[in-house]
Amino acid sequence: DLKGALTTLDELARRYPDHPDIDYTRATVLESAGRTRQAVAEFERALKLRPEDPQLLNALGYTLADHKMRLKDAEALVRRALAVSPDNPAIQDSLGWVLYRRGHQEPAIQMLERAWNNSHDAEIGSHFAEVLWMAGEESQARYVWEQALTAAPGHEGLRQTIRRLTGEDVGGG
Incomplete structure (x- = not known):
């Protein structure tokens, strides 16, 4: 649970102050819980310790x-x-x-295509296909979605994107 995870991370932060991995993990937990502003602050704190x-x-x-x-x-x-x-x-x-x-x-399509060609990751496919869809390249978007769903049939974010843009319900794996 979120509260337990944050409590554990807070304890680790007390034991190991200024440890960027703890700040990074805390930021990702906060972001996944919808606490974006706090997540951004944690990422910024970690970045001060490791700016590159x-x-x-x-x-x-x-x-x-x-x-x-x-x-x-x-x-x-x-x-x-x-x-x-x-x-x-x-x-x-x-x-x-x-x-x-x-x-x-x-330029977004070009960069996302490069990312997609380097890694057929479902999240990348979701982004690439969404941008293609919004650019009117619907058949190409569907092709990318099909490939991404084949690689990761259980990826909920991908299915939500397809549903949001097309209105079509895509079964889960």
Whole structure:
């Protein structure tokens, strides 16, 4: 449960102050619980300790973009992460998502396609297909969704995206 997880992480933080992995984990728990502003603060705290950590840069940038917050900052953070780790498909996905959120559809599609080609991860597929769908490339979006569902039939986020955009109910695996 959330309260128990946060209590444990708070105790670890008291024992090991300024440990960025604890801040990172706490931030991800808070974000998954819908406490975005607190999550952002935790990511920022961890980033002060490890300012060039691509995982932290990406996590903060993606979180900001996913919640449509400080999009210019989000892009700068993810670009810094990509400079350190240029072949990481998760970071490529984040940059594509940030570009999409900022209204830069064509570069977003290019970056998301690159991420998708590097890793047929369901989350990446969900983002790539959503941007394709919104660009009017519905048949290509459906193809990507089909591939992503084959790879991860139980991915609830992917099924929710398809439902939200198409109105179609996709069975779970």
